[in-house]
Amino acid sequence: MSASFGAANTAVFTDPKLQFQGSHGLRPSASAHQLRRGSGLPPCSSNTSVVSAISTPVKPDTSSAPKRSKVEIFKEQSNFLRYPLNEELQTEAPNINEAATQLIKFHGSYQQANRDDRGPGGKSYQFMLRTKNPCGRVPNKLYLVMDDLADEFGIGTLRLTTRQTFQLHGILKKDLKTVMGTIIRSMGSTLGACGDLNRNVLAPAAPFVRKDYLFAQETADNIASLLTPQSGAYYDLWVDGEKIMSAEPPEVVDARNDNSHGTNFPNSPEPIYGTQFLPRKFKIAVTVPGDNSVDILTNDIGVVVVSDSDGDPHGFNIYVGGGMGRTHRIDSTFPRLSEPLGYVPKEDILYAVKAIVVTQRENGRRDDRKYSRMKYLISEWGIEKFRSVVEQYYGKKFEPFHELPEWEFKSYLGWHEQGNGAMFCGLHVDNGRIGGTMKQALRQIIEQYNLNVRLTPNQNIILCDIRRSWRRPITMALAQAGLLHPRYVDPLNITAMACPALPLCPLAITEAERGIPAILKRIRAVFEKVGLNYKESVVIRVTGCPNGCARPYMAELGLVGDGPNSFQIWLGGTPNQTTLAKCFMNKVKVHDLEKILEPLFYNWKRKRQRGESFGEFTTRMGIEKLQEIVEKWEGPVKATSQFSLKLFADKETYEAMDELAKHQNKNAHQLALEVIRNFVAAQENGKAE
Incomplete structure (x- = not known):
């Protein structure tokens, strides 16, 4: 694409009747290599000829054109995410049209309608805003601003997501620009929090002053910067073109601009993404060996710091191909764990990540969005072919994967030493929803002590940089607000997660966030009935649909919305988040859960091996045997109740x-x-x- 594809050609983009040809943006199945072959240039030549957009008749000959989803057309005609979003935002209507609804996702927002409020006036439209916080870092000023915005423009709550970000619900269209501008001017961003591009980059939230953790977090920041949209549309729409950005590290700029292996669109406002961005959302996580607080294997790319014997980082292991989304009863859609790709020295990580992203950009499916994630490309090609193609864009061979220790889930709840004399405190937040007394108390503490904050991938919050002398008064204030030390929280709640689902998510089939408190209490009652100890726990995740936003397919017990008031039940994940669950039953009504769970938990208690988790037990037993157990269940031989905390006399x-x-x-x-x-x-x- 030529640089003149910007303002000078705005009319080309803003006329929806015009189509384009001659650039990758319109021919997603034609790779950069194929385009170069047509020009007589070698596949990886950096001297790529400039290709300009050309307007064509309304009904061009499409006999040989590849099929594309309509979202691809919206992206292509958007003038890099501007049209028709800008025009739609200026209308008096409470909603925006279909094309703008797709484009605003790239800016960090989803249009929603309150499904509990459908009166004679039609749908109750509102917008959800999601921030982008690499590593879950939230400066003090930004937290306080988000807290204010939730009250003034939202529904009075902040929600912590499974990707270390905030969500604000209930924003009206007329307030979008005010809210967006306030976030941007307060050291925050929503750019790329949604849409077909790299989403928020995860990293361990713990603010340890350790070489490996600091390097992992720095790398996550750099990857996030590398893959942030560059055209300026975000700032044009929300802060009238004002550029409120911090300076990027030179290594990020160098990696983005490098086209020595044919990765870039020359002279384009979007050198990596082009006019059509990626086929679908793209997720990346960075961590250190052993720390699986980020669910590393569920990401499109997983990056693991590799250090030498002195603790100095020298490179990275890279996993590829994870993803959770699927569609009910379509077996060609599936959750998938990532697998090892190889090792790269630390100075090459940005180039390697870019090469993987470009491989997906060029080869991921753009005709059917169900199959557009990179996991399907790798499943089709196999890891060897995928590695070979990535190496062409990387310009090197990947080194062998380095051996890693066992993964362990880390919650970082409670009080911990940071390593620099200060402390941090991890707080459990049920389903990530901060509101009421909890919200007021957190606001007061964060403001009074000028604390920075980290958000975790398990929807919890960490208060950072706490002086030792502050520990006691902060502990008392938290306890009074119901923010308990983890030893006082039901162990089932500690690892449980749920997506928002009803009433706002348009994809939700049944309840998740609103339903999980009652479900957890019922499961606790089943535990007591079959005689399981109070301290024992199971990783439980609930989603309102099969897209898997709360990663239910990694749970020991996953409940996935499968109709009104009914769930699919998935079993077999492990506490350290390294094993996929399997579908156990379909369309189980929520009021029938005990009929399924009681025999499963009873047999786990009676027949498990030493130290065997519930997920490991169900995997060893197998789906067929477990189904037989449930079908023949007539109740425990002798139901017992154990009040194992010994707090009650009778x-x-x-x-x-x-x-x-x-x-x-x-x-x-x-x-x-x-x-x-x-x-x-x-x-x-x-x-x-």
Whole structure:
């Protein structure tokens, strides 16, 4: 593409009747190599001839043109994500048209309608905004601004996502520019948080002052910068062209501009993405060996820091091909774990990542969005062919994958040393939803102590840079707001996750976030009935549809929306998030869950091997055997109730406490521990006075 493809040719983009030819943007199945072959240039030549867009008749000859989804047409005709979004934002209507709805995703927003509020006036339109926070980093100023925006323009809550970002729900179209501009001017961004491009780059949220963690987080920042859209449309629309950006590291600029292996569109406003960006969303995570807080194997690209014996990073292992989304009862769609691609020295990581992205850009399917993720390309080609093509864009051979230790899920909840004299405190947030008293308390603490914040991939929040002298007053303030130390939180809740689902997500088939509190209480009751210890837990994830936003296919027990008030049940994930679950049953009504779970948990308790998790047990038993167990279930031989915390003298006391707890949306154990803790705190305060 030529550089003149910008302002001078705006009319070409803004006339929806015009089509284009001659650039990759219109011929997604034709690779850069194929285009160069047509010009007589070698496949990886950097001296690529400039190709300009040419307007053509309304009904061109398309007999040989590859089939493309209409989203590809929207992207192509958008003038790099401007048209018709800009025009639609200026209308009085509460919503925007189909093309603009697709384009605003790239800017970090989804148009939604409240499915609980469908009155005679039609749909209740609103917008969700998602921020982009590499590594989950949130500066103090940005947190306070997001807190204010949630109250002034949203529904009064902040939501933490499974990709270390914020979501604001309930923004009206007339307020979008104000909210977006405020975020941008407050050290934040929403650019690329949604859409067909690289999404937020994950990294361990823990603010450890360690070489490997710091290097992983720095690398995540650099990858995020490398793959951020460059055309300026984002700033044109939301802050009237004002460029509010920090300077990029020179290595990022060099990697983006390098075209020595035919990766770029020369003279294009988008040298990596071109006019059509990627076939579908693209997810990247960076971590250190052993730390699987980021669900590394579920990403399109997983990057792992490799250090020498002195702890100095010297390179990276790279995984490729993970992804969660699927479609019910279409077996050609599936969740997939990534697999090893190879090792690169640390100075090459940006070039290697870029080469992988370009391979997907050139070869990923653009005709059917169900199959557009990179996992399907790798499944079709196999890893050897995929590696070979990536190496052409990388310009080198990948070195052999380095051996890694076992992965371990790390939540980073509770109090920890940072390594520089300060401390951090990880707080569990049920389903990532911050509101009410919790929201007020966090605001007060973060503002009073001028704390920076990190968001985790498990929808939790970390308060950073806490002086030791602040630990006690902060602990007391958190406890009073219901933000408990993890040892006081039900173990089932600690690892549970759910997507927002109803009422706002248009894809939701059934409840997830609103339904999971009751589901977890019912599962706890089943645990008690079959005699499982209170401290035992199972990784539970619930989604309202099969797209897998809460990564249910990695859960030991995954519940996936499969119709009104019904779920598919998936079993077999592992606590360290390294094994895919398998579909166990379809269309199980939510009120029938106990009929399925009681025999499964009872047999796990009775027949598990030493140290065997629920997911490992179900995998060893196999789907058919488990189905037989459920079908023949007539109840436990002797149902028992165990109150293993020994907080209750008898069953009557427990039941009275349980009844009181239900009114506070808690369980008996939580309430009892809160009473004890508050009593102790009151005693200590009395002594101090």
